[in-house]
Amino acid sequence: MKKLTINDSTTSWQLADKIREISGENINTCMQCGTCSAVCPMFQQSGSPPRLVMALAQLGLEDQLADQRIYKVCASCLYCGVRCPRGIDVPRVMEALRQITLRQNIDMIHPAQIPEADMRELPTIALVAAFRKLTA
Ligand code: SF4
Ligand code: SF4
Structure with a gap:
């Protein structure tokens, strides 16, 4: 980083x-x-x-x-x-x-690096909130 x-x-x-x-x-x-x-x-x-x-x-x-x-x-x-x-x-x-x-x-999370299982399990709102908070 x-x-x-x-x-x-x-x-x-x-x-x-x-x-x-x-x-x-x-x-x-x-x-x-x-x-x-x-x-x-x-x-x-x-x-x-x-x-x-x-x-x-x-x-x-x-x-x-x-x-x-x-x-x-x-x-x-x-x-x-x-x-x-x-x-x-x-x-x-x-x-x-x-x-x-x-x-x-600088992005602090990268969507492509989120494990597939997590993408399936996590609530959409959590993912959207994380992208808004942690990506430039
Ligand atoms: S706001 Fe809460 S989570 Fe954030 S650093 Fe302070 S105690 Fe830790
Ligand atoms: S509680 Fe306040 S004074 Fe104590 S280490 Fe944390 S920021 Fe510093």
């Missing part, structure tokens, strides 16, 4: 600024307490803790950030944002990272 770059020489503060511009949230106030990871229902499934995403975004580590799955599978349940002691609306940060990815024309 491509980097989560804004331009060819993205710095950590540029990435943080872009996230703030899209989400309205200041990721630099995150103190890495891990509460968001502890309450996230998608953490186990994705193997990708929200706390780590916040740290990588703060540091501008785009390659490692692009490898994280949580902002691609985030269910927008809002639990992490409600529990964050720093008042960061974490779901909005996940949404901003998804938007930054899609704006680079």
Whole structure:
């Protein structure tokens, strides 16, 4: 997957600024307490803790950030944002990272790669929602 770059020489503060511009949230106030990871229902499934995403975004580590799955599978349940002691609306940060990815024309799911059995079993509305959320 491509980097989560804004331009060819993205710095950590540029990435943080872009996230703030899209989400309205200041990721630099995150103190890495891990509460968001502890309450996230998608953490186990994705193997990708929200706390780590916040740290990588703060540091501008785009390659490692692009490898994280949580902002691609985030269910927008809002639990992490409600529990964050720093008042960061974490779901909005996940949404901003998804938007930054899609704006680079990067698809996060590929219809041809969805197993045939899943295509038969999944409700149409789920597939449509996934395509709308995860394709550029
Ligand atoms: S709960 Fe808030 S302060 Fe704690 S790690 Fe998550 S984003 Fe950072
Ligand atoms: S909004 Fe997303 S990142 Fe936050 S707890 Fe829910 S699934 Fe996890």
